[in-house]
Amino acid sequence: MRVWFPIALVVVFLLFLPAFVIFALDLLGMAGPVNVWLESRLGIGHNRPLPVWAAMVLFFIPFLIVLLYFLKLRRKPALVPSTFLWKKSVEDLHVNRLMQFLRKNILLILQLLVMIFLIYVVLAPRIHGVQGGGRNYILIIDNSASMSAKDISGQKTRLEWAKAEAIKEIEASSENDTGMVIVFSSTAEIRQSYTSNRSLLKKAVEDIQPTNHPTRFEEALSLAESLANPQRSTENEAVAPPNAEVGKERVYSALEGLQAEVHLYSDGRFPDVPDQSLRNLNLNFHSPLDASKADSAEAYSNNVGIVKLDAIRDETDPTKVMVFARVMNFRTQAVNNARVELDVTIAGEPLPQARIRSLDLPAREIIPPVPDADDPEIKAGRDRAGEQTVQFELTNIDVNADVTMHARLISTQQTEGGGRQIWKDAFSQDDEAWLVLGIVRRAKVALVSLGLPLLRELFKSKAMTTLADVTFFDPSDLENLNDFKNPAQEGKFDLVIFDRVCPQKEEDLPRANCFFIGCVPPRIDPLQTEKVQYPRIVGYTTSHPVMRGTTGWLDIGVGDSLKFLNLPPRTPRLVEGERDHVLLFTLARQSFTDLVCAFPIMTDANNWNTRWPLRPMFVLFMRNLVIELGNVRDAVTEESTPPSGIKRLSAESSIKTGRVILPDQKVITIERNHTADFPFSQTSQLGIYVATLGKETQKFAVNLFDPEESNITPRSSIRIGSTEIQAGPTRKQSRELWRWILVAGLLFLLVEWWIYNRRVVV
DSSP, rough: OOTTTHHHHHHHHHHHHHHHHHHHHHHHTHHHHHHHHHHTSSSEEOOOSSSSHHHHHHHHHHHHHHHHSOOOOOOOOOOOOOHHHHHHHHHHHHHHTTTOOOOOHHHHHHHHHHHHHHHHHHHEEEEEOOOOOOOOOEEEEEGGGGGOOBBBBBTTTHHHHHHHHHHHHHHSSSOEEEEEEEEESSSSEEEEEEOOOOHHHHHHTTOOOOOOOOOOHHHHHHHHHHHSSSSOOOHHHHHHSSSSSSSSSOOOSSOOOOEEEEEEESOOOOBBBOOOOOOOOOEEEEGGGGGOOOOOOOGGGOOEEEEEEEEEEOSSOOOOEEEEEEEEEEESSSSSEEEEEEEEEEEEEOEEEEEEEEEEEOOOOOEOOOOOOOOOOHHOOOEEEEEEEEEEEEEEETTOOEEEEEEEEEEEOOOOOOOEOOOOOOTTTTEEEEEEEEEOBOOOEEEESSSSSSHHHHSSSHHHHHTTEEEEEOOOGGIIIIIIHHHHTOOSSSSSEEOOOOOOOOGSSOSSEEEESSOOOTTSSSEEEEEESSEEEEEEEEGGGGGGGGGGGGSSSSSSSEEEEOOOOOOOOEEEETTEEEEEEEEETEEEEEESSSSSSOOTTOOOOBBBGHHHHHHHHHHHHHHHHOBBBOOOSSSOTTTOOOOEEOTTTTOOOEEOEEEEEESSEOOOOSSSSSSEEOOOSSSEEEETTEEEEEEEEEEOOHHHHHOOOOOEEEEEEEEEEEEOOOOOOOOOHHHHHHHHHOOOOHHHHHHHHHOOOO
16 A cells, blocks of 8 residues: 555556657647557547647646645744644655655545546547448538638638638548548649548648639549549459450449539639539538628629730830730729829839829629520620729830839828828739730741752841841851851751751751751651652641641642651641642651751752742741741730749750749749740749749749639539539537536646645645
């Protein structure tokens, strides 16, 4: 009996140790891996519902209880016999000194046990038995641009609301239920595959971040549908006999779909999906319309946005630029005296004064459909946002100046310092827009010819000199190291045109796009060609960039031509003759494109071989050739890139790496991967991107410019196939009793400690 107290302390410590370790790992953010390990090894799991600060308070309470037993007790003066005082003084030397050995005290053991039980209550341990009869549920969460609208009570975004509702669904599931998390915007992604581990599911939901991407639901639905409706049965494949007779195959084990309950958390700002069916999916659509006490969708349409920003140069004065900003009002009330501010920066230096234009925006016009109406427009209904366009005029803007523009909606109110306030509405992503004026980049072209005056005169014309710098070479210059060969191998040219003469070896080809006229490229065996006279053209395509806008190919007439035998599979054929005779085609070579014309324009005797140069479309074809294969940039503005879109950055072929500075000033290194340009896809942020490729700097803007995303009014229903699904109520917050048990336990400890202190006072 004398050793009961140390044994009890050891038992209490052993009981506390698992909770201590699990609690510590939870606070370090390792709840998911811990649950996986516990479930795989011991068949148990846990779920900590407390926030971090409350968990830390509970975590340190047992240590505080033990510390209180070390502290010296307060004594009140009292008259007592001297022998009693002497006895108590001796006890104080053994009992109330800091960091001494604890006295035997049943209260300490009881208090620690109560706290340990409370900690285990908060950890909510559960035993995982054999799963059977549990449901499968899929949480599909929309994190597109419109889900960043702040119109939920408490100034929460729609995405925050969706995550909170999804977590409610996870907490309401049982240990036999298995869940999955899918997130979607312009694309879809499985964030957590099927699992019964609620900690992993909650973490997957909590880690979802907002994006500026448009909304497309097809891929997310396909992911969920593919898991619920498999295309092949593994059991059927296992029992089916091998080498079944063709046409007499049958199903031995039927496909069994996986019934799943799908919860879609979205504002529904995506097109209907008419070509898919739900089959084994029980889809529940949850819309923010149910997230507050608003009576109608109009309460969620508080948005005015810039949906277009563009510029044109004056035809008579290229230094004058007209900038246009298109603004749309998605509210059901008119907006008076809205303002658009335009900041202009030239070569990194802002112009001293911002330009401001005011405009009045009509209210959004909503006419519900009338199915029985005779007028098609009334029958279909109307939902039209109010819109206006404002115009800014800039002067003295050089054609090749580095100009960026920033337009934004501003409030009519001013701040205390005299500055202007940014426009305030529920959706801020379309309150700003950026624009980069295009810098003209001329192509570097080399023409190697046996002597074709027509091409020389064409490239000397004013129309071509504005697009390209052309260097003329004779066939004898092909081996000239300083003038042609070395510069060509170093990628100094964008486009090289070979007229009836070209290098004999593929390694001698320039690092540039090439156009071969009436000669065999070195990568094709000359023995795989034959000469044909007067081939008849039977077809052509205008989908290729160099063929855009060209017509009349059937009438150009060709004298002598080469017929290329055994062309590589899937070779793009631009102009075709009869009997599989290809007269114009392209070949891919590393990151370059080679265009091959099977017939010469002139024969070696300087006689015309075709009427092609006499047609107006010949000039258009050569212009397309220089623009597309010469990497020309001649637009007034750089085309705006949508969020998550791919921006193709052109550079000399000798440039292998570059870097891009994002709007948040983060620097990303990019590499050329056997392509003619640098495809850059990390365009999630809105704003100006600065790309440095060699000595050249390119800028481009990423803008939302999507009226469907700016129209943030949530939909009350969506249509999947022929099924219309109405937005339903979200799950109510469950009431958990463990909180009251925890509070009661803490109160019990406090009362018990107070009674104990009252009892020992002398």
